[in-house]
Amino acid sequence: MTLPVMHSSIHKTKATAITLAALLMSGTIHAADRVTFQLDWLPGGDKAPVYVGLAQGFFEERDLDVHISQGRGSTDAITKLATGQADIGLSDITALMIAHAEGDVPVKGVYSVFSQPPHAFYVLKDSDIEQVSDVADKRIATSPFTSSNLFLPLLLEMNGVDEQSVNLIQSDPGTLSPMLLNGRTDVVISWITDQERYADNARSIGQSLRVIPWHEAGLEAYATTLIASERFLDERPDVAKRFVEAYEQAIEYTWANPEQAAVAVNDVVPEVEIDMAARTIEAIRSLVFNDFSAANGLGTFEPGRLASTWQWTANAQEMDPEVLDPESIVDRRFLPGSSR
Template sequence: MRNEKRSQLTGKLMLTLCKHTNRSMPLGSVASAALLSVTMALPVAAQEIQNVSFILDWIPSGEMAAYYSGVANGFFEEEGINLSISRGYGSSDTVAKIAGGVADFGIADIAAVFTGRAVAQAPVKAISAVYTHSPHSLFVLESSGIDGFDDLEGKSIAVSAGNSHRLYFPAVAERSGIDADKIKWVTADASSMAALLIAKRVDAAPFFSIHEYYQNKAAETQGEKIKVLPFVEAGFAIYSTSVIATEETLEKDPELAKKFLSALQKSLVWANDNIDEACDLHVAAVPEVALDDCVGSLTAMLAFVFNDSQEEFGLGRFGQDRLDFTYKQVAAAQDLATDFDTSTAIDESYLP
C-alpha cells in the first residue's frame, strides 16, 4: 500500500510540475549515460555502513565533480554512508522521485520544491542551499554587438518548452528597463539552441552560466566567442540548486541527514580547494566528461556556492530576504499563491 501511494504521488507530481523549468543545456557527449553511479570500495564492515542514494538534477557533467570526488575521497564513508549517485532528468523530476521514495536525497532547484509543495503538497523540503544565487543567463556572441540586456529589444532568443529562463525573463526585462514584448522568442529543442546561436540564426540563447566554457569551445571552432549576460547582474538574485529530502526521511533518521550534509560540505570545501584533483577523480568515475570541460564547469559552479552570501549566512544556509524574493519570482512565473510560507519548505536544522 505504501509503495502504491508513493507511485500515485510520483505520477501526480510529474503532471503538476510539468510547467516548471527545463535545464537549458545540451547533453553533449554525456547524453548517452542513462544512469551513472558511484560506490565506495574501501573495506568497511557491513554493520558500520548505511547505503544511501542520491539523485542529481541533471547529467553528471563537471559541475557535479564535488559529489563524485567526495565519494572517492571517502568523505561519505567517514560518516558511515555508502553513497550511490544517479543522474537526474530536471529538478521537477527529481522532486517527484524524492517525494515518491525513489532515493534518500537529491539536488533540485528551490523553485521546483516551492512548486511541488504549493501545487501538489509534495512532502519534500530543502535542507541546504547549494547555489546561493541563480546561474540563469543569456549567451550571445561577442560579434553580435549585444553588450547587455538593454540591447535585446527587437532581437531573437531561442527557448525550449517550459524553460525557466523564459518564465523569469519579464522580471529581468523590467529591471533592465526594456520591453519584454519586443523580444522574439524562437522555440527550439534544448540540444539545438547553442548551434542556432553559433550559426547566428538567433541573437541569444538561455543557458546556465556554468556551461560557458564548453559552449565557448564550440563557438571558437566557428571563429566566434560567447558573451554571458547573467540574470543576477540585472538584480535577479534568487536561490537555485538545493539539497532535498522528504519529511519522512528527516523525521525517521535525522542523524542520517546530518551525516549526509556533513560529508557533502566536506566535499564542496575540498573541491573548492582542489579543483584539478576533483576533476581528475570525477573524470575517472564519469569518463564521458572531458577533463578541461570539468575544470571549467566546476570552477564556475563553485562561485555559486562560495561567495558573499555564503560568507554572510554560512555554507548551505538561506537568507530570509533572498528566500522571500525567490518565492515571489517563482510565484509570478508559475502563477502560484502569493501567501505561501517559505519556512514550510526549508529546514536548516540538519546542517553542520
C-alpha cells in the same frame, strides 16, 4: 588422515562464525548507513561534490555508503524522493516551491548549493549587447524546456525592456549554440553551467562569447538545493546530518581542487571529460562562492532571500504568493554547525 583435517576445518568455521556473530551483537562490526543520492540531471562538473565525497572518502569517514541515482530534471528528483526511491538529492528550489504550492510534498530543502541562479544570456563577443537592457528589439533563442523562460518576462520588465519588442524563438537545446554562431539569433538563453561547452563551440570557428548572468541584472535568488525526503529526515536524522556535513566538505574540496574533482566524476562516469568538467567547475564558482554566501555562510537559507525567491517564482507562475510560506519548504536542522 583426511577426517581429522575435515573436522578441524569444520571447528574453525564454527569458531569463526561464532566470533563474527559475537562481534555483530556487540556492535564492533556493523554495516555503513546506506544513502541513495538522487541527481537532478546528467553527471557533469556541476554535480562534482557527490563524486568528490566518494573519491576523497568524506562519506566513508562518516560511515555512509552512498549510491548515486541518475536524474531527469528537478521534478523527477522531487518525485523520487517523495515516493521513497531516494533519500536525498538535488533540485532547483523553485521546482520544490511550486511542488509545495500545488500540493503536500514530503520533501524539504536542507542545504543551499547555488545561492545565485544559473540563468544567463549568451551573445557573440563583438555583439552590441552588453547588458540585459540591450536585448530590446533583438532575436532571443531558447529551449522550450528551460525554467529560465519563466523568469524572462520579469527580468525584462525589471531592466526596462518591453517584452513585446523581443522576438523569442523556441528551438531544440542542441540547436541553440549553432544558431548563435550562424547569426540566426542575436541572443541565446542558457545556464552558466553550459558556458564551457558553448565556449568550445565558438572557439572551433574562431569566435568568442560574452555571458551575461541574470543575477547581475537583478534576479538574485536561490537555485540548486540539496533536498531530502521527510521520512529520511525524521527516521534517520543522524544519517542526514552526517551526509550534509560530508557534502559541504566535498563542496569546499571541489572548488579548491577543480582538476581532482573532475577526475572524481570521470572515474565514475567516464563519458564526462575531465577537462570540460574542471572548466565547468571554475565557470560556476560564483554561483556557490559569492558575496552573499560569504556574508551568510555556505548552505544557509537566509529568510529574506528565501522569501524573494518565492516571490519571483510566484510572479513567474502567476500564483498567489499567499498560497505558500517559503519557510515551510526548508529544514535548517541539518546545516553544519546547527543543533537539533
